[in-house]
Amino acid sequence: LINSLIMQQPFPPLKNDRLIRVAKGLKTDKLPVWIMRQAGRYLPEFQELRREYSFFEICQTPKLACEATLMPLKRFNLDAAIIFSDILVIPQALGMTVEMQPGVGPVLPKPLTIENMKMLQVQGAVSRLQYVGDAITTTRYALKGEVPLFGFSGAPWTLMGYMIEGGGSKTMSKAKKWLYCHPEASKQLLDILTEVITEFLLLQIEHGAQIVQVFDSSAEYLNRQLYFKYCLPYLRKIAYNVKRRIRDTKMDVPLVIFAKGAHFCLEEMESLGYDVVGIDWTLDPEKVGNLFRDKNVTLQGNLDPCALYAPKEELIKMTMQMIKQFGTDRLIVNLGHGIYPDADVEAVKTFVDAVHAIELK
Ligand code: 1CP
Numbered sequence: 001l002i003n004s005l006i007m008q009q010p011f012p013p014l015k016n017d018r019l020i021r022v023a024k025g026l027k028t029d030k031l032p033v034w035i036m037r038q039a040g041r042y043l044p045e046f047q048e049l050r051r052e053y054s055f056f057e058i059c060q061t062p063k064l065a066c067e068a069t070l071m072p073l074k075r076f077n078l079d080a081a082i083i084f085s086d087i088l089v090i091p092q093a094l095g096m097t098v099e100m101q102p103g104v105g106p107v108l109p110k111p112l113t114i115e116n117m118k119m120l121q122v123q124g125a126v127s128r129l130q131y132v133g134d135a136i137t138t139t140r141y142a143l144k145g146e147v148p149l150f151g152f153s154g155a156p157w158t159l160m161g162y163m164i165e166g167g168g169s170k171t172m173s174k175a176k177k178w179l180y181c182h183p184e185a186s187k188q189l190l191d192i193l194t195e196v197i198t199e200f201l202l203l204q205i206e207h208g209a210q211i212v213q214v215f216d217s218s219a220e221y222l223n224r225q226l227y228f229k230y231c232l233p234y235l236r237k238i239a240y241n242v243k244r245r246i247r248d249t250k251m252d253v254p255l256v257i258f259a260k261g262a263h264f265c266l267e268e269m270e271s272l273g274y275d276v277v278g279i280d281w282t283l284d285p286e287k288v289g290n291l292f293r294d295k296n297v298t299l300q301g302n303l304d305p306c307a308l309y310a311p312k313e314e315l316i317k318m319t320m321q322m323i324k325q326f327g328t329d330r331l332i333v334n335l336g337h338g339i340y341p342d343a344d345v346e347a348v349k350t351f352v353d354a355v356h357a358i359e360l361k
Pocket of ligand 1 (some may be wrong): 035036038039040041050055063082083084085086087088100101102104105106154167168169215217260337338
C-alpha cells in the first residue's frame with residue numbers, strides 16, 4: 001500500500017527540510033522551531049472558524065482541517081506544520097462518544113468500565129480514521145513543500161486515561177485504579193490501543209505525514225514503576241513496528257516521543273526507538289542537554305508556555321538562554337507543552353524569530 005501511494009501521489013518536493021534534517025542528526029543553517037498546538041484557540045482566525053463549525057466537523061472535513069493547519073504558517077515563520085486533529089479521535093473511532101465542550105475540553109459521557117470494555121469496536125477502527133489521512137493528503141498539496149507536515153497520535157496510557165476518566169482529570173485516579181486493581185484488563189486495553197495507534201500512524205505516513213509525534217501527555221500522573229510496566233513496553237512496540245513496516249519504502253519518517261512529566265524515565269526515552277525526545281517545560285535544559293550529549297537522539301523543547309506572557313526582551317533572553325543550555329546540536333526548538341488559548345500572537349512571532357536569528361556554524 002505504501003509504495004503504491006507514493007507512485008500515485010508525487011507530492012511537491014520539500015523546500016525547508018531543517019526540521020527533518022535535525023531529527024535525523026544532520027546539520028542545518030538554523031535551528032528548526034514549531035509549537036505544540038500551534039493551530040488553536042489563541043488564533044483569532046481559528047476562533048472565527050470555530051464559530052461556524054464544531055471541533056470535529058473541522059477535523060473530519062479535509063478542506064477545513066487543512067485550512068486550520070495552515071493558519072499559524074501564514075503568520076509565523078515556522079519550520080513545520082501539524083495536522084489539525086486531536087488525540088481523542090482514536091477513542092471516537094473505537095465507538096466512544098467524544099464531545100468537545102467549550103471552556104471544558106473533551107468530555108466522554110459514557111466512560112470505559114471493566115464491564116463495557118468488550119463493546120469497543122476494534123474491528124474497522126483505523127478505517128474510520130481515514131478522514132485524517134485525507135486531511136493529511138490535502139494539506140501536503142496545499143503546503144506546496146514549504147515545510148514538513150507532522151502527523152500524531154496519543155500514547156496508549158494517555159488515551160486509556162481519557163477513556164476511563166471520561167475527560168481530563170486532576171489525578172487520573174480512576175484510570176490508575178485499573179492499573180492497580182485490574183492489571184490484566186489494563187494490559188488488554190493497552191494492547192488494543194497500541195495496535196490501533198501503530199496502524200493509525202502508518203495510515204498518516206502513507207497519506208503524506210513526513211514526521212509523526214506520539215503524545216503521552218498524562219505520563220506525569222505515573223511513577224517509574226508504573227511507567228516501566230504500563231507505558232515503556234507499548235511505546236517501544238509502536239516505534240519498532242512503525243519503523244519495521246516503513247523500512248522497505250524510501251520514506252525514512254522520523255518518530256517523536258513527548259511524554260509530559262516523565263522525568264522519572266528520562267534516560268529510558270533514548271532507547272525506545274524514537275528519533276526525537278520531547279522535553280517538557282519542568283525540566284532543566286542544561287541537565288537534559290548534558291544527559292543526552294553524544295546519545296543518538298534529537299531533543300525537542302522546552303520553553304515554558306507561560307514564558308510567552310513575559311515582556312518581549314525577557315522572552316528573547318529566556319529563549320536564547322534555553323538554547324544555549326541545551327546546546328545547538330540536535331535541537332528542535334518548541335514550547336515544553338502546548339500553547340495556551342490566551343497566548344499573545346505577537347509573543348509567538350517574537351519567539352519564532354528569536355530562534356531564527358541564530359546562525360549556526
Ligand atoms: O496545532 C495543533 O497542534 C492542533 C492539533 C491538536 C493537537 C496536536 C489539537 C487540537 N489537540 C492536539 C493534541 C491533544 N489533545 C493533546 C496532546 C497535547 C497536549 O498535551 O497538550 C491532548 C492532551 C488533547 C486533549 C484535548 N483536546 C484537550 C486537553 C484537555 C485536558 O485538559 O486534558 C483539549 C482542550 C482539547 C481540545 C482541542 N484540541 C485541539 C484544539 C484546537 C482544541 C480546542 C477545542 C476547541 O476548539 O473548542
